Amino acid sequence: MSKIIYTRTDEAPLLATYSLLPIISAYAAKAGVEFESSDISLAGRIIAQFPERLTAEQRVPDALSELGALTSDPGANIIKLPNVSASVPQLKAAVAELQALGYDIPDYPEAPSTDEERDFAARFDKVKGSAVNPVLRQGNSDRRAPGAVKAYAKAHPHSMGAWSADSKTDVVTMGHDDFFSNEKSVTIAADDSIRIEHVAADGAVTVLKGDFPVLAGEIVDGTFLSVAKLEAFLADQIAAAQASGVLFSVHLKATMMKVSDPIIFGHVVKTFFKPVFEKYGADLAAAGLSANDGLGAVLAGLDKLPNGAEIRAAFDAGLAAGPKLAMVNSDKGITNLHVPSDVIVDASMPAMIRIGGHMWGPDGAEADTLAVIPDSSYAGVYKTVVDDCKVNGKLDPATMGTVPNVGLMAQAAEEYGSHNKTFEVPADGIVRVVNSAGETLIEHQVEAGDIWRACQTKDAPITNWIELAVQRARLSNTPAIFWLDESRAHDAELIKKIDAYLPSLDTDGLDLAVLAPAAATQKSLDRIRKGEDTISVTGNVLRDYLTDLFPILEVGTSAKMLSIVPLMAGGGLFETGAGGSAPKHVQQLVEEDYLRWDSLGEFFALAASFEHLAQTTGNARAQILADTLDRATGTFLNEDRSPGRKLGTIDNRGSHFYLALYWAQELARQSEDADLAAVFGPLAAKLAADEQEIVAELLAVQGSHVDLGGYYRPDDAKAEAVMRPSATLNAAIDGF
Known part of the structure; x- marks a missing residue:
């Protein structure tokens, strides 16, 4: 039997799995395809790191390592759902939940001082942030909007906020003394090992990272961000927001850039509340309250300080004295500075642009916003879109083209592989990269507190990325732009490789270009406003x-x-979309027994996974599953069966029922395999006949509080009962 690995992850996608996986498993089994679940959830990853502290019943295998090994198997077929890219506050919350459930997991040591704590910290480092992605992504990314989705969006365009030419919304960035401007890059000539050292002013050498291997042709980068210049920049922007009367917001990636961006976030909090930290910083530090964890964590810990009420009043005064903050939840008083993982740049900036350049203010109303993106590497992309919308107005989903992406990410390419090579500089001096012969490849003069980082990009993934871009441009007959800035050190090395590799590929008739990100953004915007498509070929972060x-x-x-x-x-890895709004969906499910999460991305991933399985194993029935699922998804879109936005409409579970109905109908009437059609005929008839009863059962449970038994580690029996509330549908699927 052919096998597909289906990952168990976190939050709303995990809850949806309880409803969807029984359906797809039952259908696929009739075509000789087996689904196997693999737990790479945040809680599962934590548990796997501490087997010696747990009972035999509590232990779980290290599923992430097992899947990582599987990616080297040509027969690998993995469907990856969105997972939590855990910030430190999320990691702590997951640990606390597991401890409450009886797991002897140690507390996360933020400042390890003993060998045991350093051991624990090293284990947690394998879990936090985007730990899943470098392990599983042993290939480059081919991401695009399916034709059915674009057709639906054009026929049923979503709302877009109007832009005003005199909008005060703006995007600001450092532009100097940051990761972009300080970057140095080298291409390694031969296989070697390198190390990262700090040389103090007195000449004392500290190894920050011991010898690690590099390969011939590999690009190695080093750079740093000046914290002194960061704080001066932030102070200027806080003053500018207050002077212009706009909301102040900061947009970082504290989940995936799990070392650098929480530190930067902490500097934002400390600069915004500078008088508070000048007066009470020692008290907060002594209590273990770090600005890097966000304002919310600091406020929550004040009760254990004897002068906590006094400090809380000082924070309140700071809020009143500064510019109005953009809000995550105005009703609950959760600001942009409360939790580092609440405002993630790749989700928050598009959302702001979509609603006309606004974010929500403390009064619950939309307002113009100063969007602060400290590092200038990619801030210009968002500024270009904002400036374009000021001039040309909102984009129109009914007519706009599309910008698919071919992304360089294989083998931990570029910044997301940099976590174990990112350091908060301990003292003034030099940070340098040294090879095995003792030669300095890269060095920077740094000051205490600066953030220094390095990353690696191997040659084989770059070659594969260029080939994939050419292949995608030819298959879709679409112009492709490499988003690379020749004035950036790393990009300059990539451009050299493109110039060397492209002549060996068949590029006749293709429209290929290299443009810096801001220019590439503008060209892509100009084209999509005319309904034209443009492939973006980018590095990992972009x-x-x-x-x-x-x-x-x-x-x-x-x-x-x-x-x-x-x-x-x-092999093939099939990812199922982003999970940025997943926490809110889980909250709504718990409060109202209504899950608004849309599994459409999973439907598309499933079809692609079945097709890949058919091509690699010769299973003709797997191809029938793919083709019929594609047609069923088209019907699903045309009939508007995605989850509604409020109680009384179908939610995620209802969407799964309708997919099951349409898919069974397509399988029953397909003509390629009469035996398979005969198997699905009775099921299709039963689901159609029972439609009203099933929908009624699904709607009947809405409006009540539910108990999942846990957020990061739901109780399977409780979660399954919540996510499979229709006895009629369950009987049809389980009996099948």
């Missing part, structure tokens, strides 16, 4: 940013994207 930016503007969400990762070993 892959992540653009595959939210353009889909949110084009089709309303990035969760509906088709995301294929052709693994370099020959």
